[in-house]
Amino acid sequence: MTMTDLKPVRSTANPVPVRRAGSIRRTSSIDVTWPDGGVDLRRFEGRARDLVRRADGSDLVRAAGSMTADLDFERKIVSITADPAPAELPQLVGQKGGGHLRVFLRDLMPGLIAEAHPLYLLLDDISGTSLVSNWAWSQWGEDWLSRMQRLSGAANFSEMLAERTNVCWGFQPGFSSHDPHTRLGEDIAADGMDLRNPADPEGWHAFPESEGLSFRRARRIDVWREADAIRVEASFQDSAPRREGGRAALHEYILRVSLDPSRLVITSLEPEARVLPFRECPGAIANARKLVGTPMDGIREAVLDSLRGPAGCTHLNDALRALADVPELLAALDGQATQPA
Numbered sequence: 001m002t003m004t005d006l007k008p009v010r011s012t013a014n015p016v017p018v019r020r021a022g023s024i025r026r027t028s029s030i031d032v033t034w035p036d037g038g039v040d041l042r043r044f045e046g047r048a049r050d051l052v053r054r055a056d057g058s059d060l061v062r063a064a065g066s067m068t069a070d071l072d073f074e075r076k077i078v079s080i081t082a083d084p085a086p087a088e089l090p091q092l093v094g095q096k097g098g099g100h101l102r103v104f105l106r107d108l109m110p111g112l113i114a115e116a117h118p119l120y121l122l123l124d125d126i127s128g129t130s131l132v133s134n135w136a137w138s139q140w141g142e143d144w145l146s147r148m149q150r151l152s153g154a155a156n157f158s159e160m161l162a163e164r165t166n167v168c169w170g171f172q173p174g175f176s177s178h179d180p181h182t183r184l185g186e187d188i189a190a191d192g193m194d195l196r197n198p199a200d201p202e203g204w205h206a207f208p209e210s211e212g213l214s215f216r217r218a219r220r221i222d223v224w225r226e227a228d229a230i231r232v233e234a235s236f237q238d239s240a241p242r243r244e245g246g247r248a249a250l251h252e253y254i255l256r257v258s259l260d261p262s263r264l265v266i267t268s269l270e271p272e273a274r275v276l277p278f279r280e281c282p283g284a285i286a287n288a289r290k291l292v293g294t295p296m297d298g299i300r301e302a303v304l305d306s307l308r309g310p311a312g313c314t315h316l317n318d319a320l321r322a323l324a325d326v327p328e329l330l331a332a333l334d335g336q337a338t339q340p341a
Contacts, residue, residue: 008279010190015197019053023224024333031208032133032215044069048118049205052336062332065119075130097130116328129217136215136240168314169284177278188277192239192249215240232257236319249275251315264296284313300324
């Protein structure tokens, strides 16, 4: 089978599963809007929460965080506030979303990392969200790609894509991501449905209210003990509302991970692509399985070392890096899962 024989994946897994008793769930979301009605300024509203579901079915919040940031078209942070508000937060103003921002954050706020606070995930996700969120315009206007080209200053489609070539597996030369007819097609997205499960109304934190053009990046991480293993199930979705109603999803992954309980080492890792824009994108999954044997406290570095550039998928890599806080989530679960409400 050749790459041209592959079919793109277009099947959401939403809504998310009902939480298990004796588990902990981290949810995070960044909702993006364009407050001035144009594309020059984007407002990022992030919310995140860790919620323990005790054995008796009662809930306990481990931690929660929120942030609001304005970014310009070049992905530079113009303003930012957060709760809690680290003293170093103002230093993010002027920084540009991307790999540099992630490194800057890591060095600037080691305390948030050590604490495994969900606010760090929101701040870290500014980079990926700023890269993708302009896609939301495609659900509200046919000329979105040419508009992005004009604003970027690129002379043509190929020049606009030049800076993204080989940024990930799906953007290798010759792949369908470089075909303007594919990029303009409505079929690069799928029905995203609602993340929330009506059988578990507290399974997600509350999302910001928004109407019209917007974008959402949402993450979920569930952790629980099962027999002689630790189980982790994570999901990730990029989506936007459609003009005619409903939501379109551009990216969606599910990760199923098992850990050795004594060493917190990955013993199995199964990424599942549910929605991806280009037919070649799922090819990155095979390389991700090479992380089996990695200790959880080293997964951020392992992803950067092993899955950089065309060896990995940018969005799958982010989902894998987000698992670095699993040891602290597990510790919180062990301390609270059987405690009375």
